[in-house]
Amino acid sequence: MPMRLEPVAAPEPTGSNNNISGQKNGTTNGRTGVLNDSSNDSDYYGSSKLETTRLIIQALHEMGYQSAASALEMESDCSIDSQAVTAFKDSILAGKWIESERLLGSLDLKPGSNIMSLKFLIRQQMFLELLEQRDLVAALTVLRGDLSVLNYDTRQLHFLSSLMMCTSAEDLRAQAGWTGVDGDSRAELLRELQKSISPAVMIPEHRLATLLDQAKSYQVQKCIYHNTNAAVSLYTDHVCDPSQFPSKTTHILTEHTGEVWFVAFSNDGTKLASASKDYTVIIWDVPSFEKICTLTTHTDAVTALAWSPDDTILIACGFDRTVKLWDVQDRQCLHTEEFVHAVTSCAWMPSGREYLTGCMDIERPITLWSIRGNIIHQWTQFRVLDIALTPDSSKLVVICDDAKIRIFNTQDYKLIAAIKLDAAPTSVSISRDSKYAIVNLSAKEIQLWDIQKIQLIRKCVGLQQDKYIIRSCFGGLSDNFIVSGSEDASIYVWRKDDASLIEILSGHTQSVNSVAWNPKDKHMFASASDDSTIRIWTSESD
Incomplete structure (x- = not known):
């Protein structure tokens, strides 16, 4: 039987957010995982040079330019993730749930985030994976000893209990609307957790692409005579000919x-x-x-x-x-x-x-x-x-x-x-x-x-x-x-x-x-x- 997941005493969010202070060199604050430095960050035409660099590194990774991303990280002495964030991501994707909760407690959360809701999501994933493996005894132990003690979302807890009656892994995935370990369920869990983690700690996925899309949408909205389906270029400001x-x-x-x-x-x-x-x-x-x-x-x-x-x-x-x-x-x-x-x-x-x-x-x-x-x-x-x-x-x-x-x-x-x-x-x-x-x-x-x-x-x-x-x-x-x-x-x-x-x-x-x-x-x-x-x-x- 897998080791029982004990509740982790993680600090509740304080309502403060340790933002990046805008430095060239990104060192790590051990508790929050936020990149900090005492030197002043040079402005990049009104934007933070450090934030811009981190976004470019993330985009390079997403586009598959791993060597270029690594070279930029080395030259700028900056990375998109602290060691704590990298370890947290790896623990979620590897299914190391005790480690995941421990690391979650060291990350800075968005103001108003509920740590119990995040723990619930992690333990819910653990429960579902045990059910998928048909390890019903271990799943029941997690349900009663780890999920119930959080006293969070009773309605969802009742739904999870009903899944114990599923007759197969296929039935479970269908009833729960869940893709399973071989699907993208762990990546989806990470995306859901990230919604409550400070963006200075974990940059949202595809952030540069999102900003570029917003920039194009803004130009379209400001175009008085916009009436074309032609692609909006990033090279020039968009204006439709009257x-x-x-x-x-x-x-x-x-x-x-x-x-x-x-x-x-x-x-x-x-x-x-x-x-x-x-x-x-x-x-x-x-x-x-x-x-x-x-x-x-x-x-x-x-x-x-x-x-x-x-x-x-x-x-x-x-x-x-x-x-x-x-x-x-x-x-x-x-x-x-x-x-x-x-x-x-x-x-x-x-x-x-x-x-x-x-x-x-x-x-x-x-x-x-x-x-x-x-x-x-x-x-x-x-x-x-x-x-x-x-x-x-x-x-x-x-x-x-x-x-x-x-x-x-x-x-x-x-x-x-x-x-x-x-x-x-x-x-x-x-x-x-x-x-x-x-x-x-x-x-x-x-x-x-x-x-x-x-x-x-x-x-x-x-x-x-x-x-x-x-x-x-x-x-x-x-x-x-x-x-x-x-x-x-x-x-x-x-x-x-x-x-x-x-x-x-x-x-x-x-x-x-x-x-x-x-x-x-x-x-x-x-x-x-x-x-x-x-x-x-x-x-x-x-």
């Missing part, structure tokens, strides 16, 4: 005879659909923007459109109090649903077999339909101005005429949140990552909401909106932009990250009602206006 932003009109579509109220690109980006006050829907080819067909059986203005996930069916709804499902290929109406009041919005469920409608009928403001026309579910007691389904299909976001945003869970149809706004909303759009919603308000602003945290993030201001419905959208490679029409005939573009206004585009002569970004072309969007035209916007280089 000419790459779609600010040039390349096509003006004039087939509609009335105000154009809605535009939507197909999911594959090869078609554009437009809805008008002239009672028609027009489908256009992309990129030629030649008219493919005109759908003409509506008897009043068409207000909203939605492409099915496979782009074979187009939903159109509007003031004629109907919802029509159009076969895009055959240009035939497949199905019509009639309503008592105007239908304001529509959306597809990701299966393509169900869709949603929103209307001004308080008795059935939102209906979930099967494609065959059967009602699956209805929400009641409010009037709907617009609806949007998150791309992950988990939430339905609804804009209501009582100046509220309502968010529903699509799994059980229950209300998640009801948010009271300080002005009348007109439209809602969801980001592709399903995290954010933008809501146009008649108070001449667009609000960006985090719909996971149910939190207002920021406001975009500058546009003109008072009495008309304006539909905005996210745009760009990673939804970096918020784009909206305006009653002053302009198009406004803001950066999502800070709501700074970066473009005001002119060309239309009347209110711009709707904008839509091509999901397959980060350099193209469309705008629809009361001047009866649609404009296609691309970058200068296209």
